[in-house]
Amino acid sequence: MTTAVAIQPAMPRAAPIPIAAARPRKEKPPPAGKENIVSGKPVSATAGPVANIRTRRERPCDACRRRKSRCVIHEGAVLCVLCDFHKQECTFVQSPLPRKRKVVDGGKKDSPNNQKKRSVEAEPPPLALPTPTITATAPSPPPPQLPLASARAHIAHLGETLGLQRRQHSRYIGLSSPFDSILIGLSHFDTRNESTFDLGTLRRVNDHECFIMLPDENxxxxxxxxxxxxxxxxxxxxxxxxxxxxxxxxxxxxxxxxxxxxxxxxxxxxxxxxxxxxxxxxxxxxxxxxxxxxxxxxxxxxxxxxxxxxxxxxxxxxxxxxxxxxxxxxxxxxxxxxxxxxxxxxxxxxxxxxxxxxxxxxxxxxxxxxxxxxxxxxxxxxxxxxxxxxxxxxxSHIFSANWAVRPINDDDFKEEGDGYDTRQEESEEEKEDNERGQVLFAEMIGLTEIMAEVMDTFYTQVAIHDFKNAGQKSTELILARAKPVQIKLRNWHEKLPQSVKMHAPTKSKLCSTGYLHLAYFATEITLHRRIVQSLDPTNHDPYGFFMCRNAAKTRLISAMDFVNRLKPEHLQSFWYFASKINFTLIGTFGSLLWATAPTQEEAEFYKTRLREYRWTLSVSSKRAEFLDYAVAMLDASRAMLNNLAEKPSLAQQISSAGVPPAAASSSSHMMGPPYGSGGGYMEPQSPEDVDMDDEGLELSRMHSGDSFQGFGSEGYEQFGGSRSGSGRQTAEGSLVGDTPQSR
Structure with missing residues (x-):
C-alpha cells in the first residue's frame, strides 16, 4: 500500500505575513502589460510640473516613493491617484533613495559565487517552445527562446483578473475583519475599482465584496x-x-x-x-x-x-x-x-x-x-x-450556510474573452469529448451534493447521538430520514444524460464515466451501511429485518456486477481521487453483511461473492494499478473476519423456532441463498422493485436475469474458492432502476 503524501508545513515565521506596502522597486522601465500601469501623462508643449514626464515611466512620483506606494496615473491625468486624493503636487525631482549593499571582498566581487540572484523584477525568459502546437519532440538541445516582447504582449490582460495576476495576490476581506465595509465605502476607487493606500491596494468586485491586493515580492x-x-x-x-x-x-x-x-x-x-x-x-x-x-x-x-x-x-x-x-x-x-x-x-x-x-x-x-x-x-x-x-x-470543512456558489451551467465552461482571439479549432472528436466531460463533471457535482446530505444525515455527531438515544427505534428513525435522500438519489439517476451512462459508446477511446457510476454505488452503500449497522434481529420483526438486509444485499450485488462490467477503456482512463476508496467500500460493505449474517448459509454466500470480487479487482489492477489498494484492504477485512464466531445453520434456526420441515423448505429463500447442484443460487428481487414508503421498506416483486461473468475463471483458484457465476442468477440493477441495460 502506497504511503500517503502529506504536504509539509510551511517554514516557521517570526510573525504573520504583514499587510504592508511593497519595497522600493528597481529603477527600470516596467514591462509591457504590467498590471495596473497606464499610459503616462500627455506631453505638453509648455514646461512646468510635467516637464519631466519621461521619468514617470521609470519610477514613482516623490510622494509615492516616500509612502512606498504604487504610483498610478490615469491616461490624460496630470496628477497620480494618491497626489490627487491628498490634493498635493505630483513631482519627480527627488533622487532615488540609496540602496544598502552587502560588503564583499574586492577580489571576489564579481565571482560567480557572489553574484546576486536573479531579481524577480526582471522579466523572466520565455519558455523554449519551437513548435507552433503542443506536440511531442525528440530529445534535442533546448531551442532558442522566444523574444521577450512576444511573451509580454500575450500576458498583459492577466492584470485585469483577480486571481491570476503575476506579481500580486488577493485576500478576501470579510465583514468582521478590521476593514469595515462602511469605511471601505468611503475610499476613493478608480475606474479599475481599486484604491491604493499605505497597506496595499483595495480591489472592490461589487458593492459588498472587497479584496486587498498585496505584492508577491514580500x-x-x-x-x-x-x-x-x-x-x-x-x-x-x-x-x-x-x-x-x-x-x-x-x-x-x-x-x-x-x-x-x-x-x-x-x-x-x-x-x-x-x-x-x-x-x-x-x-x-x-x-x-x-x-x-x-x-x-x-x-x-x-x-x-x-x-x-x-x-x-x-x-x-x-x-x-x-x-x-x-x-x-x-x-x-x-x-x-x-x-x-x-x-x-x-x-x-x-x-x-x-x-x-x-x-x-x-x-x-x-x-x-x-x-x-x-x-x-x-x-x-x-x-x-x-x-x-x-x-x-x-x-467536512464546507457548510451550506457559508457556501454561496451558484449551480454550474454551460456558460461556466466557455473560454471566450480570455484575451486570445487566435486559437486552434477543435476537431469534432475533441468537441464531443469535451462536451461529455463537462456533463460528467456537472453530474458529479450533483451527486456529491446528495452524498454530502447522506453524510450530514447519518454520520455527524449530532446524528449519531440521535440514533443512540432512539434505542430500539433507531432503525425506524434511520429509515424515516433515509427516504427523502433516497428519492433524490433515484431522481438524480433517472435524469442522468445518455452520454455519461455506462452503455454509451466509447468508440475505443478512454472513457472516465466509470468514476461517476462508482461514486453513485458508494453513495448508496454509505446509506445502506448505516441501516445494516442499526439492525438487531432480537429487537425487530423478522419481515422488516429481512427487507432491510435484502435491500442491502441487492446493492452489494449490483455494485459488484458493475465492477465486473468495466472495460479496458474505463479502467485505463482518469479516475477521480476517491475511486480507490470507493472500490474498497464495496468490499467493506460485503464484509459487513458477512459479519452480520444471521445464518451460516448467508455468510457463505457473502464469502463467495467477496472471493469473486477480489479476483475481479486483482485482474483489473493490471490496467488500473490503484486497485491494488482495494485488494489489500479486502485481505485486511478477511483477516478480521477470521475471528468471527461460527453461525448457526438455517435448519438449526428454524428447528429452534418450532417450524415444521416443510415450511422451512418453502421459506428458505427468504433467509439465505439455497445452493443447487450447479452451485447456483436464487438472487433477491431487482432493486428497481424495492423502494421505501412511510412504513419502511416494501417488497413488490421478484425476478432475476443473467449476470456478466467477469474476466474469466483462470487463476481464481489461488484465492481459495471456485467461481459460482456459471450457474447463478443475479439481480439486475439497483434501488433507483439502474439496470445493466440502462447503465
Whole structure:
C-alpha cells in the first residue's frame, strides 16, 4: 500500500505575513502589460510640473516613493491617484533613495559565487517552445527562446483578473475583519475599482465584496520561483509539450479546472510566469499515461518522485501568496492515485476561502471567463472536501450556510474573452469529448451534493447521538430520514444524460464515466451501511429485518456486477481521487453483511461473492494499478473476519423456532441463498422493485436475469474458492432502476 503524501508545513515565521506596502522597486522601465500601469501623462508643449514626464515611466512620483506606494496615473491625468486624493503636487525631482549593499571582498566581487540572484523584477525568459502546437519532440538541445516582447504582449490582460495576476495576490476581506465595509465605502476607487493606500491596494468586485491586493515580492522564496519552474521543465525536457497533450486529452475533459485555451496560448508564446507546482501537477498526472503515447513510450520515463518533491515544496511556498493556480495545483496533486492527504485538503479549503471561492462571483467586476473558471475550481474544491470527508470518516470543512456558489451551467465552461482571439479549432472528436466531460463533471457535482446530505444525515455527531438515544427505534428513525435522500438519489439517476451512462459508446477511446457510476454505488452503500449497522434481529420483526438486509444485499450485488462490467477503456482512463476508496467500500460493505449474517448459509454466500470480487479487482489492477489498494484492504477485512464466531445453520434456526420441515423448505429463500447442484443460487428481487414508503421498506416483486461473468475463471483458484457465476442468477440493477441495460 502506497504511503500517503502529506504536504509539509510551511517554514516557521517570526510573525504573520504583514499587510504592508511593497519595497522600493528597481529603477527600470516596467514591462509591457504590467498590471495596473497606464499610459503616462500627455506631453505638453509648455514646461512646468510635467516637464519631466519621461521619468514617470521609470519610477514613482516623490510622494509615492516616500509612502512606498504604487504610483498610478490615469491616461490624460496630470496628477497620480494618491497626489490627487491628498490634493498635493505630483513631482519627480527627488533622487532615488540609496540602496544598502552587502560588503564583499574586492577580489571576489564579481565571482560567480557572489553574484546576486536573479531579481524577480526582471522579466523572466520565455519558455523554449519551437513548435507552433503542443506536440511531442525528440530529445534535442533546448531551442532558442522566444523574444521577450512576444511573451509580454500575450500576458498583459492577466492584470485585469483577480486571481491570476503575476506579481500580486488577493485576500478576501470579510465583514468582521478590521476593514469595515462602511469605511471601505468611503475610499476613493478608480475606474479599475481599486484604491491604493499605505497597506496595499483595495480591489472592490461589487458593492459588498472587497479584496486587498498585496505584492508577491514580500513573501518567502518569491525570487526562486523562476528557478523552480526551470527545474520542473528540465526534468521532463523535451517531452513537456507531449505530456501536456496527454493531460488535456485524458484528464482535462472530465476535470476542467484549468483554462485550457488560455494556458495553451500562454505556453506556446513563451510565458514564464506559470506556477511551478501547477506545471508539475499536470506533468505528474500525465505520466500515468506515458506508455499509451507511441512517441513517448520509446523514451525513458521522467522521474515522477522528483517532480512530486518539487511540486510539494513549491506548493507550500505558494500558499503564502495564494492564487487560483495554488488551488489548481493542490487539486491536481490530490488526484494522484497514491495521494491521500487530508491535511492538504483542509489547507486548500482555507486558501479557497481566502480567495473568495466560497462566494457568488456571478456579478463581480472581473473578466467573464474568470468567473466561470472560479466556479469550476470552487466546485472541484467542494467535491474534494466532501469526498475526503467520506473516505476518511472526518467532518467536512464546507457548510451550506457559508457556501454561496451558484449551480454550474454551460456558460461556466466557455473560454471566450480570455484575451486570445487566435486559437486552434477543435476537431469534432475533441468537441464531443469535451462536451461529455463537462456533463460528467456537472453530474458529479450533483451527486456529491446528495452524498454530502447522506453524510450530514447519518454520520455527524449530532446524528449519531440521535440514533443512540432512539434505542430500539433507531432503525425506524434511520429509515424515516433515509427516504427523502433516497428519492433524490433515484431522481438524480433517472435524469442522468445518455452520454455519461455506462452503455454509451466509447468508440475505443478512454472513457472516465466509470468514476461517476462508482461514486453513485458508494453513495448508496454509505446509506445502506448505516441501516445494516442499526439492525438487531432480537429487537425487530423478522419481515422488516429481512427487507432491510435484502435491500442491502441487492446493492452489494449490483455494485459488484458493475465492477465486473468495466472495460479496458474505463479502467485505463482518469479516475477521480476517491475511486480507490470507493472500490474498497464495496468490499467493506460485503464484509459487513458477512459479519452480520444471521445464518451460516448467508455468510457463505457473502464469502463467495467477496472471493469473486477480489479476483475481479486483482485482474483489473493490471490496467488500473490503484486497485491494488482495494485488494489489500479486502485481505485486511478477511483477516478480521477470521475471528468471527461460527453461525448457526438455517435448519438449526428454524428447528429452534418450532417450524415444521416443510415450511422451512418453502421459506428458505427468504433467509439465505439455497445452493443447487450447479452451485447456483436464487438472487433477491431487482432493486428497481424495492423502494421505501412511510412504513419502511416494501417488497413488490421478484425476478432475476443473467449476470456478466467477469474476466474469466483462470487463476481464481489461488484465492481459495471456485467461481459460482456459471450457474447463478443475479439481480439486475439497483434501488433507483439502474439496470445493466440502462447503465
Amino acid at each position: 513573501t518567502q522564496e518569491y525570487a526562486d520561483e523562476v528557478d523552480t519552474l526551470n527545474q520542473v521543465e528540465r526534468l521532463v525536457h523535451p517531452h513537456g509539450p507531449s505530456l501536456l497533450n496527454l493531460y488535456f486529452r485524458i484528464v482535462h475533459p472530465s476535470f476542467p479546472i484549468v483554462q485550457k485555451h488560455l494556458f495553451v496560448e500562454r505556453y506556446r508564446n513563451g510565458d514564464r510566469t506559470f506556477s511551478p507546482s501547477l506545471m508539475a501537477g499536470m506533468y505528474i498526472l500525465a505520466l500515468n499515461w506515458w506508455s499509451i503515447d507511441p512517441k513517448l513510450a520509446s523514451y525513458p520515463k521522467p522521474d515522477s518522485a522528483q517532480l512530486e518533491a518539487i511540486a510539494m515544496r513549491s506548493l507550500t511556498v505558494a500558499m503564502e501568496r495564494p492564487k487560483l493556480s495554488t488551488i489548481q495545483a493542490g487539486l491536481l496533486l490530490l488526484q494522484r492515485p497514491e495521494a491521500d492527504s487530508w491535511s492538504l485538503t483542509t489547507q486548500l479549503v482555507a486558501i479557497g476561502q481566502e480567495l473568495g471561492l466560497h462566494l457568488d462571483c456571478s456579478s463581480w467586476s472581473i473578466p467573464l471567463w474568470e468567473r466561470g473558471l472560479r466556479k469550476r475550481i470552487a466546485c472541484a474544491l467542494y467535491m474534494q472536501d466532501k469526498w475526503s470527508s467520506l473516505i476518511h470518516g472526518r467532518p
